[in-house]
Amino acid sequence: MSVSPAAPPGSLPINRLGEPLLRRLSGVLDRAAPGRGWRDLAQRAGSHGRVKLSSLELEQCSLKVLEPEGSPSWSLLRLLGERGCTVVELMEFLQALEHTEALQYLSPPGSLVGLPENKIHVCIQPQSQNLMVGDTLVLECGAVGNPVPHYQWFRNGFPLTNGNRKVYMVSYVDMEHQGTYWCRMFNDQDNQESKKIEVMIGRKAMAVECTEEEFSSLGKPDLQEQSADRPSAIDKVALLIGNMSYWNHPQLKAPMVDVYELTNLLRQLDFKVVSLLDLTESEMRNAVDEFLLLLDKGVYGLLYYAGHGYENYGNSFMVPIDAPNPYRSANCLCVQNILKLMQEKETGLNVFLLDMCRKRNEYDDTILILDALKVTANIVFGYATCQGAEAFEIQHSGLANGIFMKFLKERMLEDKKITVLLDEVAEDMGKCHLTKGKQALEIRSSLSEKRALTDPIQQTGSSAESLARNLQWAKAHELPESMYLDFKCGVQIQLGFAAEFSNVLIIYTRIVKKPPEILVCKAYVTDFPLDLDIDPKEANKGTPEETGSYLVSKDLPKHCLYTRLSSLQKLKEHLIFTVCLHYEYPGIDDSLDERKEVNVGKPLIAKLGIHHGFEENCCMSNRPFHTQASTPVAAEYYLSPNHCQPNSYPGVHHPNSAHSDHFRQPEACHCNATLNVRTSRQEVWTCSSHIRKNNIPVETTDDTVDLGFSFSNSLRLSKKQ
Structure with a gap:
């Protein structure tokens, strides 16, 4: 991506600096004393989180000394530049190493980075936080300057003890830690202050006063509710995203079949379904925006995602197909942010089915401070695998199905409370010898009502909201006529x-x-x-x-x-x-x-124009969708005509052909052939040694183990990321 001419020179990536300057800087780093060399710079950059390098890449940098004109530092700077590291960030790393000689090359008179001489430049601002008593408070501020700036944190105008570092942390917060914080950065030439932010502290348990009569009635069902009919939805809408064709990561197959079959099932349950394959970051964000337009008070909303992902600090991140290698929260969509926006619509039910890995992303140390979710009793999360674990794919005959979807689709149409249905899916998965002890469905729920995906849609007439919703959905599904x-x-x-x-x-x-x-x-x-x-x-x-x-x-x-x-x-x-x-x-x-x-x-989704770049209000890391997504990994399983009953798939429209609502389900498989586990889900389809060496966030292990399982027609069970 080209950098706008109007961008501050300090925001330029390192690789935009002139080659002569980079050569001089590399020479200084190559011959630096211990503690200030290129390896120390790599370690400092890695601790920053966004530009961490793998041990293989560092080894490749080290081997440059064997070449006649080779330079480990030159190789490192090129890698940092490819990761998007800017000149200002490089200066901050060098200042932390107190490498004044290298800094002189980056900030001479008439500075190349566009910073006024002897001025402090603030490059990291603290963020407001909403915490509970007992949580950990972490505030960070960063600046570059010559001489190296000092730091002092303040709360409510008073300097904080032990608040003289870039990062201010309180491991266990109480109500007394609530207030307005900011940081002062100074040297003998300049003095700057960060923006002021608010830290709110809440209690984990709130006492509620009630009368003796109210207390005695607790636990007794409300007679009016008891006599009422089953819950109903104002409408039911679903967004299904399957990412397979990744630009910088191994390809996937299962999401195509999984999204297609789930589309079939949800349409039989009267859901308005938008099913999308292979979306970039901006396309995913804009698709979510369009999905939110379909939501309203009392509407059931369901989001299904299959693809690469990860989970850090309890936040789940969905990875777009154009995510860099390695990716971080800034490149992904946070599921919890989407939930918050759905809550603002006062939806009647929020269901998230996440078919992706939930391993920690070691390349992303960002701790996102999200706005607190509302306390509602209508949220259900179905994770294809447990926190920190992998999931699997079963392959057969050119098509793939995830383990999660293989079991989910067999119960999807049952008229049961959604949490009960998912519990039974979890039990079914637990009985499968293929994944027993390796993959287990995890359910998180705040559902207190007997809400089900089969609940009827309440006919409320032609309200303006209903008409707008129908029009919006119809726009995305209009086919050209024969x-x-x-x-x-x-x-x-x-x-x-x-x-x-x-x-x-x-x-x-x-x-x-x-x-x-x-x-x-x-x-x-x-x-x-x-x-x-x-x-x-x-x-x-x-x-x-x-x-x-x-x-x-x-x-x-x-x-x-x-x-x-x-x-x-x-x-x-x-x-x-x-x-x-x-x-x-x-x-x-x-x-x-x-x-x-x-x-x-x-035709179809093209009418909505989701190719446009996303707005700033949904792409910043502290904004709705700029967060990390949990990636439960689902199992892939290839369907063959021998294992399927006749069906008619959803979304197929053509002249003189009746559309059937029936769907095809695979029959039970008989165990008589060997299964081979390959590598992680990202490597199911391109298993070359080159891909195994890619610097991919560690979401699954890269070990290859033969399982003593058998399955019909030589199905292959593979780990998925």
């Missing part, structure tokens, strides 16, 4: 469309009418917008499976040519393409072509 194209040679072509997901469109073409004098005739689509990045070699195939559409093949017309358009969310303008007719007459050696341009507008 059309017939007539060519001058007398050939007529049918052009049809089907939706595999909310952002995946299938186009099929077939010859409807052909004059007898034409010997050979073929119609294909081409010239798609560059936004969609369509590979011509993967278009106009004889079967949907050849395009990657395994899930809708039975619902599409036969004897057509099929083209799969994924990532429709990237479409900026109308979907305009060309239908090319290729035909031949007998006795004529040369073939003939006719072309027609077709404009089908913005």
